[in-house]
Amino acid sequence: MPRGRKKKNRGNGPGRPRKREGEYPPGFNWALNLKPETKRSIFIILFLVLSLITLLSLFDLAGGLGRFWQETIFKFFGWSAVLLPLLFLFIAYAKIRQEKMNFTRGNVVGMILFFVGLTGLFHAFYNPDEALAVVAKGHGGGYLGYFISFPLQAIAGFWATLIILFALFFAGMLLMFNLSFADFIYRLKQIKDKSKDLSNRGLSTIRKVMPKSDVEIKEIKDDSGIDAPPSSETETGKNAGDDFTTKPVVSEAAQTTITPPKVRNYKPFPLDLLDGKSSQPTAGDIHSNSRKIQDTLKNFGIEVEMGDVNVGPTVTQYTLKPSTGVKINQIVTLQNDIALALAAHPIRIEAPIPGKSLVGIEVPNEAVATVRLREILESKTFSLRRSNLMIVLGKDVSGTPVLANLHNMPHLLIAGATGSGKSVCLNTVILTLLYQNSPRHLRLILVDPKKVEMTHYNDLPHLLTPVVTEVNKTVNALRWAVAEMDRRFHLLSETHSRDIFS
Incomplete structure (x- = not known):
């Protein structure tokens, strides 16, 4: 090569970076760069699909894939496999509401302990000689239950193994739902009370006596x-009025x-047939709420004098008397500001209260009291009734029983949206009349x-x-x-x- 002449570098000239091995062409990016919400949505869809496929496989409705999946989960989890669709559905639901449920590692550990304890309990009652044969059939606790229960039985014996496995099962359930032991007992009591209320609604006890x-x-x-009434035209085409006689x-x-x-x-009917258990409403700090209402109105230049406070089963009414020169509409327009100050929604302003020169502000109670029919039938207001056609409507804002005389109602229409309590009201009307009148009247x-x-x-x-x-x-x-x-x-x-x- 002649001196002074440089060799051309065709592949790596100025501005041409050397291609590294495995590098993709410029402008082509294989990274997905998914948003967190997209990843969460894909996670939810996967677990929902897994839940549905598992459920279908349990009923042999998912073809060959379903049969293979069914055999696999039953051999591994045993009878606990029937809970897997619910578990997958719970995981998807927890991911949907992760902001409110705060699904943590503790919940995951709880699920693991729950299944460990459950599968171990399912397999603990089999003899060691037939344990593996049971696993091959997909019975008991599967391989997971076998490798948990029998080593424990060899170390601690049968009864201690049952206690340990039950403790794991119960602790896993508490961790999975993030409950304390006291919360668990309270939830059981709530379920018991709810079932009792539902059974009482059927009036099954009335039919027995x-x-x-x-x-x-x-x-x-x-x-x-x-x-x-006849039709407008007869079959022969004649007017109905031709042969009609009144x-x-x-x-x-x-x-x-x-x-x-x-x-x-x-x-x-004795009143003992009705549930007499009553609850008390919780209105919160009444004095603090009264002061907040007065201060909020004062901030807008409205001077008021606070009056009585009536605690009802659903709402608490705070009465106030505006100073001279204050328009009622000024108070009504501040409804949202008062609700914000009380941290309560919705509130209702009754301006004025019928029969009084006062304004009423109704604030929802923190805990609502259940109004029982029995306590109204035993009340003094009902005992002093002047007619046996009185019907019970409930209690007013001050907790006083509200009655109506059916004699003054030639027609009565009970209407409302779905779930608003029409059936409860109708049953209350019928029961009230039955408790006042015999079949003779x-x-x-x-x-x-x-x-x-x-x-x-x-x-x-x-x-x-x-x-x-x-x-x-x-x-x-x-x-x-x-x-x-x-x-x-x-x-x-x-x-x-x-x-x-x-």
Whole structure:
């Protein structure tokens, strides 16, 4: 090569970095760079799919893959494998609500201890000679239970092994749900009380002591003498009015006499059938809340004088009297500011309180009290009633029983959203009337198209007919009721009376 002439470097000239072995072309990045929320979503989907596939494999609905997975988990976990779908579902749910549940390593350790203790307990009752044969069938505690229980039995014996495994199982359950022993006992008590309340709602105890009528009540038939309104046009095309002749409904209704079945040896229902256990509401620091309300209004230039405080079952009412010159709307517009100061939502402002020159601020209680029907039936307000048609509605904001007279209600409509308590209110109305009246003074026709709400009343001696659940029988029952109403009006007109009390 001639001197002074440099050799060209075609591969690694200036500006051309040397390619390293395994380096990808510029601009191509294999890193996923996923956001934490995306990773969490993928984790949740994986465990949900795993839960569903495991559940399907338990019922042999996942094909060959499901059978292989079923054999694997049963050989490893034994009978504990049936809990794996719930475990995977719980892990996915905990990941969804990780901000609120605060799922930690302690919960994971709890799951491990739970399964260790459970599988060991399942396998501890087998003889050592048949232990491996049981594992091959997928019974007992599987391989996990075998390698836990039998070494323990060789060291500590059978009974000590049971105690240790049960302690592991129980400790794992507490760790998994992050509960103390006192919390666990409290939860069990809550479940027991809840089941007791649900059983009481069925009114099963009333049916056990309820006397039955000796007279068979016949089914209501469509023979009351009242025809259904004709259609607008007959089959032959003629107008219905051409051959239509009116029938004297009142006279036919008057001829229809009603003889209610006699009930012998009737005994009033004792109040012991109702649950009398009551709870007290928790209103929080009343004096502190009163001061906060007064200070909040004062910050906006509104001077008020705090009055009485009424603690009700659901809310606590704080009464106040505005100073002269203060408009009521000024207080009402500060509703959100007062709620913020009290750290309570929602609050309700009643301005003014009916019959008083005061403003009421209703704040939700920290703990709500359950209003029992029995305590109202035993109250002085109910004992001083002037009518046996009173119905119990509950308690007002001051905890005073609220009653209404059905005599003043020719029609009563109970309406509300789903879960608002319509069925509870209706059952309360029926029970209140039953506790006040014997079958001699009160007769009922109950219609239940849903067939699940009132069937437990079928043995009541107060019923004129069993609970009506079919639509065609409902029409007949209503026709009979209209005819009976007309008959009674006819009797009242003959005696020149306005009602049965005059």
